[in-house]
Amino acid sequence: MTSISAHLWFDHQAAEAVAFYTSIFDDSEVYSDVTFHDSGPNQDQDVHIIDFRIGDMRLSAFNGGPHSEFNDAISLAVVCDDQHEVDRYWSALTVDGGREVMCGWLRDRFGVSWQIIPAGLNDLLADPDPGRAKRAMVAMLGMKKIVLADIEAAMDQRD
DSSP states (O other), rough: OOOOEEEEESOHHHHHHHHHHHHHSSEEEEEEEEETTTSTTTSSSSSSEEEEETTTTTEEEEEEEEOOOOOTTSSSEEESSSSSHHHHHHHHGGGOOEEETTEEEEEESSSSSSEEEETTTHHTOOSHHHHHHHHHHHHOOOSOOOHHHHHHHHHHHHH
């Protein structure tokens, strides 16, 4: 079976980032951390290549130097069971320099984009009543962190 994983390129914070992510997600583990001393792009930093898992997503992180930056073209999506879980992940990932973006998106302090999505959001956005679906979309577009109860309330309002 083919195995596909995401590879995250950090300047020099791979070990710090992996420790941060695995502290947030209970269902995570580090498989390996290979360190090459004084062998970075400038020959003066340790390079870590760290293989780890969050939930069922395998990832690798490494220190590749300041040649690349993360952007919103790719994000890690977390589908949450309830609002408490949304709130917990949102708070944890935006701490110490992370920032809220919009519509359930945020950037953590390392610049990685995340989507924190409550289960059931797509059902609300795809409501068979076009008016309710539109009100759900408008409500979501006005949010940073997604709050399903607020979207549901907006869906029930009449123009």
